[in-house]
Amino acid sequence: MAVNTFPQLSNDNDKVALVEVDQSYSYGTVNERIDRFASGLLAGEQDLEEERIAFFIPASLDYVTVLHGVWRAGGIAVPLNVASAVAELDHYLSCASVTRMIANSEYHEALSELCASLNIELVSVDQVLADSVGALPKIDETRRAMMLFTSGTTNKPKGVVSTHKTIKAQITTLIDAWEWSENDVIPLFLPLHHIHGIINILSCGLWAGATVHLFSKFDIPRITEQVTSGTYNVFMAVPTIYVKLIQYFDSIDPATVRAICDGFAEMRLNISGSAACPVKLFKQWQDLTGQVLLERYGMTEIGMGISNPYHGERRAGCVGQALPGVEVQLFDEYDSP
Template identity: 35%
Template sequence: MPFLSQLIGHPADSVAVIDETGEHTYGELIEQARILSAVLKQQIEAERPFIAFLAGRDALSVVSLLAIWLADGIAVPLDPMMPVPEWEWRIRDVDANYLIYAPGKEGDANYLMQRCGIAIIKATGHEAAPPNLITLDQQKEAVVIYTSGTSRYPRGVVHTFGSIEAQVKTLCQAWNWSPEDRLLHVLPIAHIHGLVCGLLCTLAAGASCELMPSFKTESVWEQLASRRFSLFTAVPAIYQYMLDSWSKSTEQQQGNWQRGASALRLAIVGSSPLPPSVHNQWQKLTGKPLLTRYGLTEAGMVLSQQEHGERRPECLGSPLPGVSVRLVDESGNEVNGVGELEVRSPQMFKGYHGKDDLNQRVFDHGWFRTGDMAMLDHEQYRLLGKRSIDIIKTGGYRVSALEIEAMLDAHPGIRECAILGTPCDRLGEAICACVVPLSRHIDLKEVREWLCMEVASYKLPTKMTLLEQLPRTPLGKIDKQGLKRELSSPSQTFLT
């Protein structure tokens, strides 16, 4: 069933979204979106314009998104947590015609209007006759979602209404969404995980989601302690922060928080590799393992563990309904062992905005080249890392950075770590370990000796360094490109 038809079909008085201002029903969201779309239509001159909006975790952002679609526009969600120059870069990249802004953002909106020549429209305070609802053409572009920065510059990923609806349908089926579900939403709506896995699945299922305006570990725990929620989805870093907070809380808090988390039907994790220690701690705390999934901005969710199946921390699950995957070697030949993961499905994006040459390179006869190396492990896929940065070519060997990270993560004195390949005349690339310790009292020589018992000698880091924290992208992924730049500083010291 088309997405808008699903929305209209839900009971108008059912609660769809809860934010700082209160509860918002399906009927209210649709009515407000229709009014705002009428205002947009009065101002729109170009056919199918790009319309940017600040995609905060609030009902107004939901209204803005629906209004853009009802006005036959292409939505460009901007992350409110990003600095204004990042918004400006994205607006210029798609040559957006309009910007919808929320109350309190007049200063930023006027700045962007002057800098980019963009028309600005306030999201509230309008009176207009709402237009008739339209049918969304499956072939039309619906949204431009920017990648989270693992490439040098974010890429504008163009999804059609058809690809978005295919993603939502697949996830609602795989994760058994129902109108009784209630999601605690803590992820950025400007990214595929927060937009599709969180918000749009909620709306398609007729369920409800509570949008937290900002992430604070104690606030999240207190919400979960209410036992109102059946679903929670986050990146590994968020689960790590929550577990750290739990360990420092009072005995009474721990009991309340533990009971709340145990009441979840599903706690979903993805967007970056899951440290085994986080998986094990969460399972020990709640009695239930995290459900790992794998996806990309370009393809939506591709792999997922099953709700009632085996959930190993090192595995990503099997292909979701309607999704085909394969492993290929460097020549593009299908292989049974280790290879690059390629994907084909109705969920696939239309292309990168304004990058025709790149669009031709990333597809191979309909198969999308993810750049991720993987292997099949007992009917579940196991990620080995990005070909460009997580597969280290050292001394004639190919080493998975993720494998060594998983080993180091098990060390009792390490909070988190990152493994990189750095230029080396002798080996081609040297394996460098960046370690964030649980306390300052950690001996890297002892860590290396401990690791000697766990991995082959050619996988041992030849360089190690201590850091207070690892740089991250806006979605919480470790920013390894940024980390490489930090390590190139002459002041950085290493154990060699």
């Protein structure tokens, strides 16, 4: 991967890339900030040589700055769950052999003792940002780029490393499969320490030249207001989010519910993933909005592997078929094909 392979991230692109609260940031503004952050990380060095840099930041311009800045400087990005307890963070940071932690100043007091005990430098984005852009390294796409931790279903969470090449393949496969374009506008309120938020929404959106609205949490009133006004044309969530929306509908007047559902109906795509969508919920959402949810399946280890089609029949209770470039084989309970 070269210094920057995201085609829309360039200094001369004035299109809006990110919206955070009431502030909008163009692709050019974001790109220049990423370069300054990467330059600050390097601090005169030629290449971070895969230094592990963790960051404890919610969905924001700062998050995007750090993720891409670490990549451009030649480091390995280790995004952390901002809801993690100290014991969990200790496990992640130790396993990843992190040397630097980037966090907003509001988190420094809670993180300072842990970082000191692990000999990790704790800094904020503003402390790292350089005044000007320096020389950045050329990064081979086979180099390691990101470490994500599994959810720990069967044991302690394990660190999974992806290369720049793997990340690019995941993004471009989904852009083709789900027909992303620069006309898309999507809210991002999912956690940014898993594939769903990082790759499926944020990275696909920025690669395609779309606009991503960033939320530090799932703010139902604000998001549904934007849905009603027709701001978004793509919506991706986990099944519990769709459940929360339906429950919210029960607490507001019918006319408002109808306006929100009409807003969803106008979208080109609604996706559900990260957990199985109950058939009952699938049908409820279709009855309310007319949207046939597109279910897909993926893992931290591989990204997305299986998806219902963008065009064609989407079946309730099914995750679809293999995405291009993916081979799938079914095994029974005895591990036999």
